[in-house]
Amino acid sequence: MTHILIVEDNELNRDMLQRRLERKGYAVSCAVDGPQGIAMATTTRPDIILMDVALGDMDGWEATMAIHADPRSATIPVIALTAHALESDRLRSIEAGCVDFETKPVSLPDLIAKIEQHATVRNAA
Structure with a gap:
């Protein structure tokens, strides 16, 4: 079973996404901010991370760089989640x-396709 870590500071967004993914058969853990997401990435070793980019004191980009700087979590793929569809954010x-x-708002079929693509690549390595 694919394990997903969601790093999202908005409780409603986090809970909604967690429930939708669990109904699709994924194991889901959640972190409420960047530092907690970094810690959970190294301790729970998820197959993939869904990272909100607007997290407050430490944004999702900083958290992603910290996750990839640690050898214990460096290979975990991260998918950025944002309310801004700007090319600069991508x-x-x-x-x-x-x-x-x-x-x-997340298109669940599109997100699941991305999760499957990137989790499969990591698990094949």
């Missing part, structure tokens, strides 16, 4: 080390 996400980008 480019900044890729520069920070994210493997993909999804805008909010």
Whole structure:
């Protein structure tokens, strides 16, 4: 079973996404901010991380760079989640080390396709 870590500071967004993914058969853990997401990435070793980019004191891009700087979590793929569909946000996400980008509100079929693509690549390695 694919384990997903959601890093999202908005409780409603986090709970809604967690419930939808669990109904699709995924194991889901949640972090409420960047530092907690970094810690959980190294301790729970999820197959993939869904990272909100607007997290407050430490944004999702900073958290992604910290996750990839740690050898224990460096290979975990991160998909950026943002309410902004700007090309600059997509480019900044890729520069920070994210493997993909999804805008909010999330299209569940599109997000699941991205999760499957990137989790499969990691698990095959």
